[in-house]
Amino acid sequence: MSARAADDRSTEVVLPHHTSGTRAFGWWGMLGLIATEATLFGALISSYFYLRFTSGSVVWPPGDIPKPSLTLPLIMTAILWSSSIPVHLADSGIKKGKQGRLKVGLLLGFILGATFLAIQIAVEYPETLHEFSPSTNVYGSLFYGLTGLHGAHVAVGLLFSLWTQVRAWRGHFDERRHVTVQNFAMYWHFVDAVWAGVLFTIYLSPHF
């Protein structure tokens, strides 16, 4: 019982409008979204292995496509996964009411995520497009389909981060009201976690 709630009682009994943590509808909603998104990636990754093992091709990738290099993807992985740290600090910060940690954490997470996406679009794709395109063969379709889908999720995460930041700067969050921050952090960690599946499927599995 905070002092604020006690004040309320003197004038009018008001039921709380807002909750955070696992009591918030938003938390449940994000859980639902993550469940369905995880299924989405699961189905696409299943497509990858189904097609790899029914394609009848002894070599994978088929055709003249070289095995994916590992240097750039591992750098991208480091950048993407490290972005979860400031996002986590922002989330845990606002739970203690630390506005500065919230704003800096969200900004750092945004910059790291944007860097990842920029590398994918401006460095990785131009390189791979020299070698193969989505229409070259089924490997190309799968490569761009899965990495593109993940990239789109990073882009949505950045959008999500943007409005969370706008609201952070407008002072909408405090130690009691921060469902949006909490949801953004959950989504962002999910997008980072699902990258493990993409990394394994696209970049590591052809080497086995």
Added chain:
Amino acid sequence: MATAAYPTRRGFFTRPRSTTGKWSWFFTVDHKKIGIMYCVTAFIFFIVGGLEALAIRSQLAQPNGEILNAEVYNQFFTMHGLTMIFLVVMPMGVGLMNYLVPLLIGARDVAFPRLNAFSYWVFLFGGIFLYSSFFLGGAPDGGWFGYAPLNETLPGHGMTFYALGLQILGVASLAGAVNFIITIINMRAPGMTLLRMPVFVWMTLVTAFLLLFAMPIIAVALFELMFDRAFQATFFDPTQGGDPLLWQHLFWLFGHPEVYIMILPAMGIVSDVLPTFSGKPIFGYNAIVFAGAAIGFMGWGVWAHHMFTTGLGPVANSAFALSTMFIAVPTGVKIFNWIGTMWGGSLRFTTPMLFSIGFIAMFIIGGLSGVTHSIAPHDAQQQDTYYVVAHFHYVLFGGAIFGLFSGFYYWWPKAFGKLLSEKLGKVHFWLMFLGFNLTFGPFHVLGLNGMPRRIYTYVEGMGWDFMNLLSTIGAFVIALSALVFIANVVITRRRGEEAGADPWDARTLEWSTTSPPPEYNFEEIPIVRHRDDFWHRKYIETPEGEPARVLAGGAVATHEHEAGHGIHMPSPSYFPIVAATGLPLLGYGVIYFNSTGKALLVLGALVTMMGLFGWVLEPGAEERV
């Protein structure tokens, strides 16, 4: 106001406030209005899909029919299937869920009212998007399950509309699924434990979970199809290492749960209607609930029975044959529950009751022909014949549609305060029942006689002429029954009998509030002490075990206390409809991927993005004063 102590959220826009008048429907977040909009829209699509069916039946009434050419016929049967599945049965179920779930669990609204409005608008725009293909060079024409590689080799934009239209409709379904799961888990009235929930709420929960995990699977299939068609990817192209069978696996891994997504809401409706008109609680509540949940789990393990003839091999075929036979068990449990509910009851044969009994009878036939399909060699014989068409119409029309109409007649007085005419209702039922059997009964025989589905005409002397004519006559009888229903609605609006809060002497919470319910549903949050709580408020048991009416028991709310204690309600919002507008624009952008298309893509993305930003940044409801 106490909330003034919180940091205020002044948005960039003020929220719309009006909750009456025709414009309020565009921005409403009230689950009851959204439920009505869902049902009305779905009914319009029912008429459209029905007209397509009439055209198909007219073409097939006689050998060498010349009413439709092959091209138009293909578009009509494809659109008939897509319409009835994605634009009629699913949204009618969702409409009833919208209207009823908060009322059945004693809540004010759903968990995410704006998301709910967004679902509706996305569904409507998705449907319009799909139908716009008729004016843009031809509708989808590859069948509702659009098998690869045909789905990517068909010329024109039809199948691209299919890939994107279903994708848009999937967004609506997913948003709805998340909404219902969270509403049911979190917003039940005090005392409404999970095993006190009405069966319809349980079936909604199972359906929502099925949607949550089935929609992403077809999303992947459609995503791959879209890339194949629009951007020359090769997912299903065997010459480039792709595999057409991947489409079938993904499609049916979605498609079989989809069958349960369509039938479970109807099963829930029937499970609430039968006890009311039998004067008994549902027989074996736990069994019927767990059977529903079991169907929800087992529905994931039977998909390959749609693929017995694709050469999966005897081991896979046997496994899927067994799992398919096995799923008939929980379904059978439910049927015995319904029969047990009626057994020894004091039955009242009202229109909703007739539709529910019709549901059980027709569903048994459809279910049994389904079991015959589980036998792989038998299925190999029936694959792609009219026998299959008979089976799924008995399940989805005789089952789902009859169940939904039962629900419409049952809850109509709750939603509109007036009872639909019983006399016309019974005419409607018997016409539909006869017309239905006349149309789809002969399909069994036609199928066994070898008539393949999806042929636009046939020659004389195949022994199919008489049965086809019979079926066409039946289709027009069904159309007549739909007209009777429309007449009933119009007449009821003009001079229907006032319903009062509880016209059926019913059992569940929605009947304890006024008809139609106020915006806030319940003045006092109901405290639930029993399953069928409202019934227990009205009746006690005499020492002989007979129900006796409690004097002044189960009093229902009246309109006198309209104020509703200043109950906090979510405000209307502009942004769900704005955000939904962007999605079809994105769809057209992909279809016409030239400079205009790219402009449309940018525009669609901007509209959706702006809609979402407006949504997130609009002021909270409590600051509107």
